[in-house]
Amino acid sequence: MSADLYKEAILDHFRHPRNYGDLPDANAQAREANVLCGDVIEMQLRLNGDRIDDLRFRGQGCAVSMASTSMLTELAKGKEVSEIKRLGKKDMIRLLRSDPGPARTECVLLGLKVLKMAVYAHLGVKMPEEPDAA
Amino acid sequence: MEHHSNIVPWQMLAKEKGIKLDFIRIDDNGLLDSESFQELIKKRPKVLSLAHVSNALGTINPVKQMAQEAHTIGATVVVDGAQSVPHMPVDIADLKCDFMAVSGHKMLAPTGIGMLYGRGDLLEHMEPFMGGGEMIREVHLQDASWNDPPWRFEAGTPNVEGAIGLGAAVEYLSSLGMQNVRRHEKDITEYALKKMQNVKDLVVYGPRDVEKRGAAIAFNLGDIHAHDLATILDTQGIAIRSGHHCAQPLMERLNVPATSRASFYIYNTKREVDILVRALESARRMFRV
Numbered sequence: 001m002s003a004d005l006y007k008e009a010i011l012d013h014f015r016h017p018r019n020y021g022d023l024p025d026a027n028a029q030a031r032e033a034n035v036l037c038g039d040v041i042e043m044q045l046r047l048n049g050d051r052i053d054d055l056r057f058r059g060q061g062c063a064v065s066m067a068s069t070s071m072l073t074e075l076a077k078g079k080e081v082s083e084i085k086r087l088g089k090k091d092m093i094r095l096l097r098s099d100p101g102p103a104r105t106e107c108v109l110l111g112l113k114v115l116k117m118a119v120y121a122h123l124g125v126k127m128p129e130e131p132d133a134a
Numbered sequence: 135m136e137h138h139s140n141i142v143p144w145q146m147l148a149k150e151k152g153i154k155l156d157f158i159r160i161d162d163n164g165l166l167d168s169e170s171f172q173e174l175i176k177k178r179p180k181v182l183s184l185a186h187v188s189n190a191l192g193t194i195n196p197v198k199q200m201a202q203e204a205h206t207i208g209a210t211v212v213v214d215g216a217q218s219v220p221h222m223p224v225d226i227a228d229l230k231c232d233f234m235a236v237s238g239h240k241m242l243a244p245t246g247i248g249m250l251y252g253r254g255d256l257l258e259h260m261e262p263f264m265g266g267g268e269m270i271r272e273v274h275l276q277d278a279s280w281n282d283p284p285w286r287f288e289a290g291t292p293n294v295e296g297a298i299g300l301g302a303a304v305e306y307l308s309s310l311g312m313q314n315v316r317r318h319e320k321d322i323t324e325y326a327l328k329k330m331q332n333v334k335d336l337v338v339y340g341p342r343d344v345e346k347r348g349a350a351i352a353f354n355l356g357d358i359h360a361h362d363l364a365t366i367l368d369t370q371g372i373a374i375r376s377g378h379h380c381a382q383p384l385m386e387r388l389n390v391p392a393t394s395r396a397s398f399y400i401y402n403t404k405r406e407v408d409i410l411v412r413a414l415e416s417a418r419r420m421f422r423v
Contacts, residue, residue, distance in 0.1 A: 006366060006420055015422070037361055037377060038391045060391065062359035063421075104365065 005098045006063065013067035018074050023056040030117035034106050039065045043073075043114045047122055050081045057111065064096075064104050069111025071095045076115060084119050087112055135160050135188045135387075138380040140214045144183065158184070160387065164191040164340035166200075175203055181210050186218035186234075190379040190395070191340035192323075192347040194218070198229050205230065210256070216240050219249075220307070221348055221399075222316040226251055238296065243303035247296030250287075257283035266290040315400055319349040322398045326351060326407045333414050335423045339388060349398040352379070355414055356423030360392035366417045367394075372410055 026044035033040045039061030046054045055073050059066060075095060076084060092108045093099045100108060120127040136157075144155055156177065159170035166184075182204040187194050201211040213231040218224050220241030226234055233256075238247040252260075262269050262280055266289030271279045280286045307315065324344045330336055335356040341347045355363055364376035375395045378385045385392065396410060 005369070006362070011421065062361040064362065064365075100365065104361070107361065 013070040014063040017070040028122035064107040183212040243300040
């Protein structure tokens, strides 16, 4: 665990989350809670074919889960579904520019899980068991 | 204010036997509400089960008086001593509870061992909950008779190494003197509560009066999530617990998702309280609470 986890960027995304709120014309959505700590994130997507045109999230939780989700929404906007499917833990840590360590892995991955849940639900395909293995 | 371990087993029993569960309310200082207790006593419960000391609020419950009242209506009194026995002198005969459970790993002993006290005449009339070696007197092909308590309830090979470890822990704590352990914790808790009062935006849960509380202090700092606070303190070498402390119904009552908890024991010093308080101040600045 690194002492500089709570860098400016993470605190900035926590205090001012990007793409926060509702997306009225969403055509895909998902919601998930981390049973260990009670963090909850919900996400709404507008998909245009295989492309994420726009997305919004709402949530309650720690700075790590909120900031990583906020950063993820910036990354995901305009991306193809196939690219989202390939995202994993390494990509999230690259986004955060910090590895918060094993105790906080769930916080880092919650937003990504919700995004993938929304994507797979939209495709009508069952989400693979361990999408985080990548 | 109970730990899940004093809620979930009763819920399981409720499903199995159809017993009804009622809970004593707590007040805003984290003390059991005596009116609520009186209301429930009127319903003549068969069992009163409560923590001697709350792991999440630090509250010391007036177990002796409550046991006395519960006994007048014939209830069996079960006490969770996991947070009291390691921290203060506890005289089971004086408390007059019927059962008391204690965890070894909360009192310097290994995990996987603990103590369960049961009143002799009650144990005498209880059936074993598990079958195996040592709990029998005689076994025939179609039936068996039971050994005396406590062996009746100790089927199978005992956790020998755990018991030796627990014995060593008991000897060590006894050599320090439980009065001294309690005095040290009271002293450091009083100091910590005073120092923490000066941290802006810090909310401390549980009673303020050190006579009514142990050395586990739960708190939240502004809108910093307990897990973030624990991570920040961890990077400064300070180990606290964050989360629901196996007391989700209490978190609901306090209306918070989680709390942080600093707990002090025989090895902690006032200097460490100062370090904690400084770290809380720096977390506050970092998060711009």
